[in-house]
Amino acid sequence: MIAPSILAANFAALADEARAVEPAADWLHVDVMDNHFVPNLTIGLPVVTSLRKATPLPLDCHLMIEDPERWAIGYAEAGAHNVTFHAEATGDPVALARDLRAAGTRAGLAIDRDTPVGPYLDILPELDTLLIMTIKAGLGGQRFLPELLEKVRLVRRHARAGHLELRIEVDGGIGEDTIAAAVEAGADTLVAGTAVYGAADPAEAVRRLRGLAVAAATAAAAATGAATAAVDTGR
Ligand code: DX5
Numbered sequence: 001m002i003a004p005s006i007l008a009a010n011f012a013a014l015a016d017e018a019r020a021v022e023p024a025a026d027w028l029h030v031d032v033m034d035n036h037f038v039p040n041l042t043i044g045l046p047v048v049t050s051l052r053k054a055t056p057l058p059l060d061c062h063l064m065i066e067d068p069e070r071w072a073i074g075y076a077e078a079g080a081h082n083v084t085f086h087a088e089a090t091g092d093p094v095a096l097a098r099d100l101r102a103a104g105t106r107a108g109l110a111i112d113r114d115t116p117v118g119p120y121l122d123i124l125p126e127l128d129t130l131l132i133m134t135i136k137a138g139l140g141g142q143r144f145l146p147e148l149l150e151k152v153r154l155v156r157r158h159a160r161a162g163h164l165e166l167r168i169e170v171d172g173g174i175g176e177d178t179i180a181a182a183v184e185a186g187a188d189t190l191v192a193g194t195a196v197y198g199a200a201d202p203a204e205a206v207r208r209l210r211g212l213a214v215a216a217a218t219a220a221a222a223a224t225g226a227a228t229a230a231v232d233t234g235r
């Protein structure tokens with residue numbers, strides 16, 4: 001799945017920017033930053049509530065905020081399809097994931113650049129989405145860090161061995177030159193901000209990214225003899 005990040009869109013025209021990718025995107029990625037967990041400050045609950053009415057795209061809310069226990073359920077109630085909070089911001093990810101699922105949304109856990117994923121492998125069954133940052137969270141337009149794909153490989157092996165229903169999402173620096181590496185490592189959900197909204201035609205940029213992702217998944221599956229089940233090729 002391709003999830004354009006509206007962090008790179010024109011904030012004065014978010015409804016139009018969402019509509020621009022509707023024909024091609026799977027999810028719309030919404031970066032919520034609070035100026036505490038990360039230095040940047042972006043958007044919050046009222047904007048998500050308004051976006052929900054402006055587009056049928058499922059909203060993938062990525063909460064880069066302190067104290068997610070206080071705020072995350074509000075995003076579920078606002079109609080988010082998936083709510084991802086950061087491992088570094090919570091002491092009890094299982095409790096919050098259960099609360100999110102009970103509130104009727106999907107629960108995601110995000111792992112920032114400097115956080116190892118090993119301690120979280122045991123709780124993957126509690127999650128719908130694991131988001132592996134491929135940059136340091138906080139700003140769009142940063143350079144992709146390929147060494148962080150080792151975490152994706154580890155989680156993919158673990159998910160496969162345990163037959164887990166888990167989306168493995170990558171976020172940061174994903175574009176035409178990096179998407180194949182992320183897919184080969186085992187990512188099935190790809191966030192792209194600059195690569196989509198920096199393009200003259202955002203929907204066409206999504207289609208090109210999807211083409212590269214599908215090609216990489218097909219090549220990887222052929223190489224390993226494995227099934228392509230992890231990749232949604234529905235479009
Ligand atoms: C950054 C955000 C990302 C950001 C990615 O912390 O989580 O979602 O929008 O932007 P690009 O694709 O430009 O790296």
Ligand code: ZN
Nearest residue numbers: 031062171191
């Ligand atoms: Zn994000």
